Amino acid sequence: MATKVVERKPLNLAERSYLPQIVGGLKITFRNMWKPPVTLEYPEQRPNIPDRYRGVPTLVKDPNGREKCVACQLCEFVCPPRAIRIDPGEIPEDSEHAHVEKAPREFKIDMLRCIYCGLCEEVCPEEAIFLQDTFSVNGLSRAELVFNKKKLYQLGGTLPDSHYKWDKKRDAAEKGGDEH
Amino acid sequence: MNSEKHDNLISVHIDGEEVRVPPGTNMIEAARSIGTEIPHYCYHPKLSVVGNCRMCLVEMGMPGRDRETGEPMLDEKGQPKILWMPKPAVACATGAAPGMHIRTDSALVRSCREGVMEFLLVNHPLDCPICDQAGECHLQEFATDYGRGYSRFVEEKNVKPKRTRLGPRVMLDDERCILCSRCIRFCKEIADDDVLGFIDRGSYSTLTCFPGKELANNYSLNTVDICPVGALTSTDFRFRMRPWFLKQSPSICIESSVGVNTVVWSREGTIYRITPRRNDAVNDTWMSDSGRTLYKGVDSGDRMNVYTLEGRPADAGAVLEECVALLRGGSVAVVGSGRSSVEEQWMLKRTVEALGDEIPVYLVGRTEPGDGLLISNDRNPNVRGALLTGLMDTLPAATLDDLGARIEAGEIDTILSFGEDLCAAGLARGQLKKVRVIYAGTHHNDCSQRSRVEIPLLTVFERSGSFVNQQFRLQRFSRAIPGPEGVYSDLAFLALLHARLTGLRPMRPEPAEIWKHLSREIAALRGIEYDRISDTGVVIDGSKFAHLPFCEGKSLHYEPTAATAVS
Ligand code: SF4
Numbered sequence: 114m115a116t117k118v119v120e121r122k123p124l125n126l127a128e129r130s131y132l133p134q135i136v137g138g139l140k141i142t143f144r145n146m147w148k149p150p151v152t153l154e155y156p157e158q159r160p161n162i163p164d165r166y167r168g169v170p171t172l173v174k175d176p177n178g179r180e181k182c183v184a185c186q187l188c189e190f191v192c193p194p195r196a197i198r199i200d201p202g203e204i205p206e207d208s209e210h211a212h213v214e215k216a217p218r219e220f221k222i223d224m225l226r227c228i229y230c231g232l233c234e235e236v237c238p239e240e241a242i243f244l245q246d247t248f249s250v251n252g253l254s255r256a257e258l259v260f261n262k263k264k265l266y267q268l269g270g271t272l273p274d275s276h277y278k279w280d281k282k283r284d285a286a287e288k289g290g291d292e293h
Numbered sequence: 294m295n296s297e298k299h300d301n302l303i304s305v306h307i308d309g310e311e312v313r314v315p316p317g318t319n320m321i322e323a324a325r326s327i328g329t330e331i332p333h334y335c336y337h338p339k340l341s342v343v344g345n346c347r348m349c350l351v352e353m354g355m356p357g358r359d360r361e362t363g364e365p366m367l368d369e370k371g372q373p374k375i376l377w378m379p380k381p382a383v384a385c386a387t388g389a390a391p392g393m394h395i396r397t398d399s400a401l402v403r404s405c406r407e408g409v410m411e412f413l414l415v416n417h418p419l420d421c422p423i424c425d426q427a428g429e430c431h432l433q434e435f436a437t438d439y440g441r442g443y444s445r446f447v448e449e450k451n452v453k454p455k456r457t458r459l460g461p462r463v464m465l466d467d468e469r470c471i472l473c474s475r476c477i478r479f480c481k482e483i484a485d486d487d488v489l490g491f492i493d494r495g496s497y498s499t500l501t502c503f504p505g506k507e508l509a510n511n512y513s514l515n516t517v518d519i520c521p522v523g524a525l526t527s528t529d530f531r532f533r534m535r536p537w538f539l540k541q542s543p544s545i546c547i548e549s550s551v552g553v554n555t556v557v558w559s560r561e562g563t564i565y566r567i568t569p570r571r572n573d574a575v576n577d578t579w580m581s582d583s584g585r586t587l588y589k590g591v592d593s594g595d596r597m598n599v600y601t602l603e604g605r606p607a608d609a610g611a612v613l614e615e616c617v618a619l620l621r622g623g624s625v626a627v628v629g630s631g632r633s634s635v636e637e638q639w640m641l642k643r644t645v646e647a648l649g650d651e652i653p654v655y656l657v658g659r660t661e662p663g664d665g666l667l668i669s670n671d672r673n674p675n676v677r678g679a680l681l682t683g684l685m686d687t688l689p690a691a692t693l694d695d696l697g698a699r700i701e702a703g704e705i706d707t708i709l710s711f712g713e714d715l716c717a718a719g720l721a722r723g724q725l726k727k728v729r730v731i732y733a734g735t736h737h738n739d740c741s742q743r744s745r746v747e748i749p750l751l752t753v754f755e756r757s758g759s760f761v762n763q764q765f766r767l768q769r770f771s772r773a774i775p776g777p778e779g780v781y782s783d784l785a786f787l788a789l790l791h792a793r794l795t796g797l798r799p800m801r802p803e804p805a806e807i808w809k810h811l812s813r814e815i816a817a818l819r820g821i822e823y824d825r826i827s828d829t830g831v832v833i834d835g836s837k838f839a840h841l842p843f844c845e846g847k848s849l850h851y852e853p854t855a856a857t858a859v860s
């Protein structure tokens with residue numbers, strides 16, 4: 114490859130003395146000295162988080178305390194940095210939620226990997242994973258920042274449900290939809 | 294293709310493209326041969342045709358002939374005029390006829406498919422998130438192609454039994470069943486265990502087992518494979534992993550000398566399931582349930598995964614030195630395995646040659662009654678490989694009585710067992726005490742406890758190579774998962790041992806490399822290149838061994854030769 118020599122213009126006297134630049138800088142400093150501050154004294158002061166902000170992803174339960182996630186593993190598939198790991202399992206037949214059949218045995222999100230993109234929330238067919246307004250998570254080790262299922266439900270809490278899809282299915286079965 | 298076959302091919306036109314197919318080919322297969330998919334549910338290439346799902350409807354027409362003159366009718370452009378049937382036909386049950394024209398993608402065909410899909414989805418549950426079939430479900434696939442995207446059905450859906458246990462390995466969700474009857478036909482026609490049937494009528498039709506029966510035959514999991522939806526699921530694989538995460542590696546089942554072609558599904562070094570791979574000359578599209586569980590040995594607690602010397606973990610190099618010392622320090626007998634690949638058997642033979650001329654070599658026979666379908670009487674997958682490579686020249690006996698007698702006579706100082714448990718093969722503890730044993734194997738057992746040197750070997754899922762099945766068909770298998778950390782492959786260890794014994798440079802332990810020698814040295818294997826062996830295998834001329842009394846009986850696609858039948 115040919116090398117191209119770029120001509121470098123010599124600095125003139127004003128440029129070499131730096132004085133015009135210093136004066137220009139000071140002007141900006143003095144102008145802003147009298148304006149109200151735009152920054153926050155984080156972490157003592159906290160910003161207002163808009164609704165729909167995307168912070169840490171968490172798992173939620175429905176108002177009846179049923180874990181909504183059915184371990185379909187779509188979020189695990191869609192997650193761009195592969196932050197999610199799910200170990201799916203079967204709900205035992207004697208459980209009150211046996212009609213849902215499937216739930217995660219373990220659900221881990223590596224918060225060091227998560228980029229808060231929100232794709233997991235968007236892809237979830239069960240409205241089970243939501244990004245919260247928490248944006249700062251920290252810990253003293255890497256392992257500590259891989260949140261397990263327990264921790265994710267703790268952070269997520271309960272969310273209103275407008276469908277109760279699985280309960281409707283159970284009710285239909287109890288009503289004897291197969292009588293004919 | 295030979296010429297006489299070529300002659301009776303008939304020509305049909307699919308979407309304007311001319312295809313030549315053998316007579317009797319149905320439209321689905323004819324279209325498949327040019328890469329056009331006609332959506333279907335109930336048709337399966339290896340089962341009888343019932344034509345009950347109506348998903349495969351296509352438009353069909355024949356070139357017209359003038360009734361009076363018998364002359365072909367021509368259109369304005371002078372082309373033969375096609376008289377299209379007013380109603381669509383099912384592609385699965387309609388054979389291709391000479392000159393036939395088929396439209397697989399016309400407006401009528403699309404609207405038929407949309408109609409069928411809408412009816413199929415009327416009572417279908419919204420189960421995909423918890424359904425094991427999701428990701429490999431034909432109903433999902435065709436719903437994305439021909440579904441409406443919303444439902445016009447405002448009535449209540451049927452409720453049918455879910456989580457029904459059909460047998461020890463198969464679960465049924467009746468709501469998801471689309472009543473294609475593939476599973477019923479499989480049980481009746483292939484497994485010869487007629488236990489499934491439909492009860493009730495119309496949309497209340499329900500798949501069930503006959504009273505007092507269960508789907509328990511050793512081929513039951515094939516119903517799970519052929520079920521086009523998630524109605525039948527495997528209790529073993531149920532809810533364990535999504536298929537889209539799994540890597541598929543072509544492999545060969547080591548259950549018997551049938552050499553069933555398989556796919557091993559794994560994710561990050563863990564195997565989740567094994568399914569059959571289609572090979573019309575060996576196993577069609579089937580495999581046994583027992584063969585599907587073989588992957589469980591990979592992670593079992595008794596897996597051998599470190600080299601040991603006198604029971605203590607040791608470095609592989611030190612173990613190699615000790616092997617050389619033992620093998621050089623007295624008279625040696627070698628026990629090979631019918632579970633080793635062709636390449637490993639050949640490498641073992643070279644090693645034996647490096648040790649001397651009069652080294653007795655044994656293999657352990659595993660004869661158990663087969664099922665006449667896909668499990669043969671010979672439970673070693675590769676006895677014929679040992680014959681071809683020259684490791685053996687007779688068929689193996691089930692027990693090592695001859696070796697036992699030699700030990701008693703004090704003729705043997707050291708036994709190298711490459712893959713066989715000597716205790717299980719009939720050597721008594723007292724006999725093993727009289728010799729020094731080098732045991733290479735995948736799992737701990739009585740023999741490993743009594744051996745001076747333990748060499749961990751890899752399972753079939755962790756190595757690559759080839760087996761020769763009962764038809765003398767050479768078939769490749771490839772590595773699905775990595776072996777235990779720090780363990781050489783069987784081939785690599787043998788190559789190192791051979792190099793140490795001969796002072797030559799070690800051979801590169803790749804099957805392709807070994808095959809360069811095999812195809813040069815062995816007449817029957819001449820001209821075969823490992824990388825070119827097709828996915829369905831190549832048949833090798835085994836006539837040289839026709840006089841041997843092989844123990845296999847008749848099984849799917851295999852007839853024993855006369856010599857075998859006599860014995
Ligand atoms: S927010 Fe994005 S990166 Fe974080 S877990 Fe969800 S999908 Fe993954």
Ligand code: SF4
Nearest residue numbers: 182183185186188237
């Ligand atoms: S997408 Fe939703 S239901 Fe599926 S595994 Fe993720 S959180 Fe659970």
Ligand code: SF4
Nearest residue numbers: 421424427430522523
């Ligand atoms: S059978 Fe197919 S369409 Fe039906 S729930 Fe299962 S994955 Fe979904």
Ligand code: SF4
Nearest residue numbers: 470471473474476520
């Ligand atoms: S269970 Fe599956 S294979 Fe059997 S009839 Fe129903 S859909 Fe077909």
Ligand code: FES
Nearest residue numbers: 333344346347385
């Ligand atoms: S595939 Fe032809 S009717 Fe089902």
